[in-house]
Amino acid sequence: MKFWLRLAVLSTCIAGAWAQPTAPDATKPETKSKPVASALNASLFYQVLLGELNVREGSQGAGFSILLDAARKTRDPALFQRAVDIALQARSGEAALQAAQSWKRELPQATEPNRFILQILLALNRADEAGQALAVSLNDLPAAEHIGAIASVPRLFAPLQDKQRAADVVEKALAKFVGQASTAATAWTTIGRMRRDAGQEDLAIQAALKAHAANKASAGHIVLGLTLMGSGNAALLAMLEDAMQGPALPDLRLGYARTLITQQLYAKALQQLVTLNQQHPDFLEGWLIRGLLLQDMGQTPEALQHLSHYVQLNAKNTEPENQAGQAEALMALSQMAQNQGQLEQAQKWLAQMPPSADPIKLASRQADLLAQQGRMNEARLVLSQIKTNTPEQAKRKTLAQSQWMREHRQSSHAYPLLKDALKASPDDADLASELALVTDKLQRYDEMESLLRQVMKIRPQDPQAYNALGYSLADRNVRLAEARTLIEKAVALAPKDPYIQDSLGWVAFRQGQLEEAQKVLKAAYKAKPDAEIAAHLGEVLWVMGKTQEAGTVWREGLLLKADNETLLETLKRLNFKP
Structure with a gap:
């Protein structure tokens, strides 16, 4: 019962005890009421009122x-909680802890004070004591x-500043539960999450493996x-493969x-998506991701089939998440139709x-479609008319x-469009990166390099600026040693990026x-069939005398994107007619 409700009931009881007796109403049948037992006497009642008046007056x-003294005398949980609340409102963590610990001493069987003690200790950043309180609470x-309760521990311990110390005390507190069959998997998972958040990846992996052994x-x-x-980690990958067998x-x-896709393990990801579609044909997102992956792998007919199936299944679903998926699928279908020259179908x-x-995505897709029809002014107009609110x-x-x-x-x-935008936001790395690409096209190489160096300072762990500058130097066949250093820096930051x-x-x-x-180029092209990579791989093969193989790669590149500037320039320069 909430404190104020309990106080109202108790007040009624005391007031009734002091009131003068009245004659019974002869018109109503006599009823016997059961008295409400209370630990409050008149003196304690006024003590509670006095405490509340002090709080109200500041x-x-x-x-x-x-109020804490009254709580101890009555051993009333509501009064203990009220004392804790007052201390917390006054931002006195020590006083709140004192009240919660007193509550636990007076009522050792109560579980509610455990929660307060644990949360207060965490707020005070007292890791060791919080670990002990967690063990008691569990x-x-x-x-x-x-x-x-065990699954919620990482969220509770998130405020602690020393993450490794937090992981240590939680593992100690869960020692009993990792040895019990019913809780071992959850306990090891919680320990693994704590170790991961502390940056202890190896220990986190060990915990995940132990959880799997406890309950697959x-x-x-x-x-x-x-x-x-x-x-x-090989053992971790084997564990996940094992988990996905059933x-x-x-x-x-x-x-x-999805995780396999981010690691460019496309074939393995596709196997999982095929299994997902077979086992759960009504799970719509599986069809969407499978179709998008097939598109990314250059398997256009299969991508068209699965994305069309998704669009049909999802047509009447009005949930926002599903509507976003519908839009993504339709844009992919439109792009593939455009690449095949089916402009009417794309529209x-x-x-x-x-x-x-x-x-913005829709306007970009419409502009691309208009451009392929030679309607350049209309395309630019579509983009310029996009309405923005933020x-x-x-x-x-x-x-x-x-x-x-x-x-x-x-x-x-x-160029002027981006220059104006950068005047308003001079430290915006996205705008600076795009302007660098534009200045490269305009052969304003000094300005391009200055912009990319600026982006490197803003985002030192972003591989794209290093890659862009390194590629530009290599493409112009200048400062090649420096170009390689920059690109190798990008590779170190994103080792599996096919464009890098x-x-x-x-x-x-x-x-x-x-x-x-x-x-290197064959591996990149296999990971990401792309017209620009095809242009480079084809040229290397051509120079090596493998002209037939080069022609095959270039023709594939034209099917991927017939208007790719790099590919068309390469074919023209080498006088190759597909």
Whole structure:
């Protein structure tokens, strides 16, 4: 019962005891009421009122002391909690802890004070004591509540500043539970999450493996394992493969497939998505991700089939998340139809776009379609008429306009647009990066380099600026040693990025290292079939005398993007007619 409600009941009882007796109403039948037992006498009742008056008048310290004394005398949980609340409102953590600990001493069987003690110790950043309080709190809970409580521990301990210390005390507190069959998997998963958040990746992986050994059917350690996949740990990867052998939950299998995609393990990801579609044909997102992956892999007919299937299944679903997926699928279908020269079909896909579709993405897709029809002025108009409501949307509109102009040989129009945007936001790395690409097209190389150096300072861990400058130097066949250093820095930051691998292969070609260039570019093209990578790989093969193989690669590149500027320039320069 809440404190004020209890106080009202008690007040009624005391007031009734002091009131003068009245004659019974003869018109009503006589009823016997059961008296309400109370630990409050008149003296304690006025003590509580006095404490509350002190709090109301701003004397929280005095009010706290009076109410805590009343709580100890009555052993009333509501009064103890009121004392804790007053101390917390006064931002006195020590006083709140004192009240909660007193509550626990007076009522040792009560579980509610455990929660307050733990949360207060965490707020005070007292890790060791918080660990002890956690152990007490878990031991006092019924067995049925252990799993839920253990799973919530990482969130509770998140405020602690020393993450490794937090992980240590939690593992110590859970020592009992990692040895019990019913809680072992959850306990090890919680320990793994704490170790991961503390940057102790190896210990986190060990915990995930122990959780899997304790209960393969548990989902928590699989989610943990997915977040650790980037480590490349063989035992962890084997654990995840083992977990996916059976009928895994669709969200988990999809999460595994997504993680494989981020690591460019496309074939393995596709296997998981095929299994997901077979086991859960009504799980719509599986069809969407499978179709988008097939598109990215250059398997256009299969991508069209699966994305069309998704659009059909999802047509009447009005949930915002599903509408976003619908828009993404329709844009992909439109792009593939455009690449195949089916411009009317591409427009039909866009005509089905839901009202909630991103207006900037939609306008960019429409502009690309108009450009392929030679309607350049209309395309630019579509982009310029995008309505924006926030500064972020305005920036995205500017970037979309510039990217379209840059890709359609109108960089001179993009240049003033970006310069004006950068005047308003001089430290915006996205705008600076885009302007660098534009200045490269305009052969304003000194300005391009200055912009990219600026981006490197703003985002020292972003590989794209290093890659862009390194590639530009290599493409111009100047300062090749420096170009390679910059690209290798980008590779270190993003070792599996196929576009950065393309740059590495290209600088190797410029340095005359043809075997290395061929090997790197073939791997990049396999990971990401792309017209620009095809242009570079084809040229390396051509120079090596493998002209037939070069022609095959170039023709594939034209199918991927027939208007790619780099590919067309390469074919013209080498006088190759596809």
